[in-house]
Amino acid sequence: MLWHxxxxxxxxxxxxxxxxxxxxxxxxxxxxxxxxxxxGQAAAEPAAGTEPDPRFTLANERTFLAWSRTALALVVxxxxxxxxxxxxxxxxxxxxxxxxxxxxxxxxxxVTAYWEWQRNQWALRRGQPLxxxxxxxxxxxxxxxxxxxxxxxxxxxxxx
Amino acid sequence: xxxxxxxxxxxxxxxxxxxxxxxRTAIAFAALAVAILRREVVAGLVVLAMVPLVWxxxxxxxxxxxxxxxxxxLLLMTLLITLVSVLAGVVALLGHAPASLDxxxxxxx
Numbered sequence: 001m002l003w004h005x006x007x008x009x010x011x012x013x014x015x016x017x018x019x020x021x022x023x024x025x026x027x028x029x030x031x032x033x034x035x036x037x038x039x040g041q042a043a044a045e046p047a048a049g050t051e052p053d054p055r056f057t058l059a060n061e062r063t064f065l066a067w068s069r070t071a072l073a074l075v076v077x078x079x080x081x082x083x084x085x086x087x088x089x090x091x092x093x094x095x096x097x098x099x100x101x102x103x104x105x106x107x108x109x110x111v112t113a114y115w116e117w118q119r120n121q122w123a124l125r126r127g128q129p130l131x132x133x134x135x136x137x138x139x140x141x142x143x144x145x146x147x148x149x150x151x152x153x154x155x156x157x158x159x160x
Numbered sequence: 161x162x163x164x165x166x167x168x169x170x171x172x173x174x175x176x177x178x179x180x181x182x183x184r185t186a187i188a189f190a191a192l193a194v195a196i197l198r199r200e201v202v203a204g205l206v207v208l209a210m211v212p213l214v215w216x217x218x219x220x221x222x223x224x225x226x227x228x229x230x231x232x233x234l235l236l237m238t239l240l241i242t243l244v245s246v247l248a249g250v251v252a253l254l255g256h257a258p259a260s261l262d263x264x265x266x267x268x269x
Contacts, residue, residue, distance in 0.1 A: 058174040061221070061230055064237075065181040071241050072188040075248045076195050082252040083199050099252055107245035114238040121229065 049125030060120050067113035067135060071106045078102030090160030094153040098146060105142050109135065175222055182218020185237075189214050189244075196248060199255045203247050210240055 081099035088094035116133055123130050170176055190211045197204025217233045224230070 055172050055174040057229070058178045061234065062178050062181045064234055065178075065185050068237055068241055069185050069188045071245070072185070072192050075241075075245050076192050079192075079195050079199075079248050079252055083195075083255060096253070100249065103245055103249045103252060107242050107249070110238045110241040114234055117234055118231075 049122070049127070052121075052124040056124050057121065060117055060124065063120070064113050064117040068110050070139070071109035071113075073106075074102050074109065075106035078106065088153055088157040091153050091157045094157065097153060098150050101142065101146055101149075105139075109139070112138070179218050179222040182221060183215065186211055186215040186218065192244060192248070196251055200251045203251055207244055207247065210244070214240070 078099040078101070081102065082095045085095055112135055116131075116135065119131050166173070190208065193204055193207035193211060196207055214237070217237065221230060221233065
């Protein structure tokens with residue numbers, strides 16, 4: 001049961017008795033190469049790490065999907081601002097200044113999320129602590145910036 | 161193992177929760193498709209056509225053996241969203257936004 005390693009920080013009330021067939025260790029030889037180690041040294045270490053508990057792999061996948069939905073919501077919001085809002089009086093470019101950064105952020109989030117998914121999966125295999133995600137910080141600052149921009153556009157529109 | 165403890169078949173319901181997460185993502189995709197469809201019919205239909213693909217990716221996920229990594233599916237998902245974002249960006253920049261409140265209201269009225 002060596003490959004059903006549980007990080008000590010996560011309380012698991014049950015031992016891992018999943019219903020998936022447990023493949024012999026020899027059959028997993030190539031599994032490591034499917035995930036790239038940061039720095040690209042994976043090929044040199046074919047047996048790097050062990051297969052994590054499937055629950056962790058699936059949780060990692062759901063985290064990626066949650067960021068994907070966040071990205072889709074950002075794109076919908078950006079599109080809505082540009083196409084559905086009435087124009088700000090006197091500020092023709094106002095809607096684009098607010099909406100386009102949201103769409104650009106929506107394109108950048110899934111790429112970063114995929115990169116972090118790989119990084120997390122690699123850390124899970126090694127039983128290492130999960131690296132900190134940069135996405136919450138990026139999202140916080142971008143949304144703050146867009147809120148400030150919106151306030152500026154509104155003020156300019158009110159002055160004119 | 162029919163009739164077995166569901167906890168043993170799918171510990172923590174992780175598999176089912178992942179499938180539902182894919183379903184939610186597909187629904188979010190559909191919402192974006194409708195948002196684009198309101199402005200640009202062709203672009204909207206292209207995005208709408210991707211919804212069954214995203215949905216089916218989740219069903220593939222629930223049948224895969226435990227050791228298999230979803231790298232390809234997640235990479236495809238990343239590419240799809242990036243593509244759709246670019247499409248939405250083009251629609252936002254080139255699609256003619258309503259010029260006035262009256263025009264906006266008359267279009268949706």
